[in-house]
Amino acid sequence: MIALLQRVSQASISTENKDVTKIDNGLAIYIGIQKEDTEIIADLLVKKMARYRVFPDNQNKINLSVLDIKGEILLIPQVTLAIDTSKGLRPSFSDAAKPELGNALFDYVVKNTKKLGIKVESGIFGADMQIMLVNEGPITFWLECS
8 A cells, every 4th residue: 555645734626626625734645555455554554644754843853743733634545656657658557456445445544544533534536636735845755555
């Protein structure tokens, strides 16, 4: 399972020209689910995302997590994070989870992230979404759990 974290001052999702959701200070996190992923792997990723230190402390050192700052999280399903780009000029979706598994595990990640007491908003699995965000820093991290 893959998470691409971006520290944001704001982020929003719209689809079909309708606003779906938005957050303020926190993390926009794109989630890529691979075919071997399980709820156990999802649990590891949820813990890591919530505790990963990407926000500055009083000395301006990147030392605080989204939990520490009481920030918000926008979770965005993104199948293209789980593709294989190692060969040729066309991506292979052979490593990505089938839609049923991907949707179930994405919902599981959303539910379990909310259990940590974080305000969580989410995109729509399988939808054509338009994402707008202000990446602060820029700060972007690639996390993997397997």
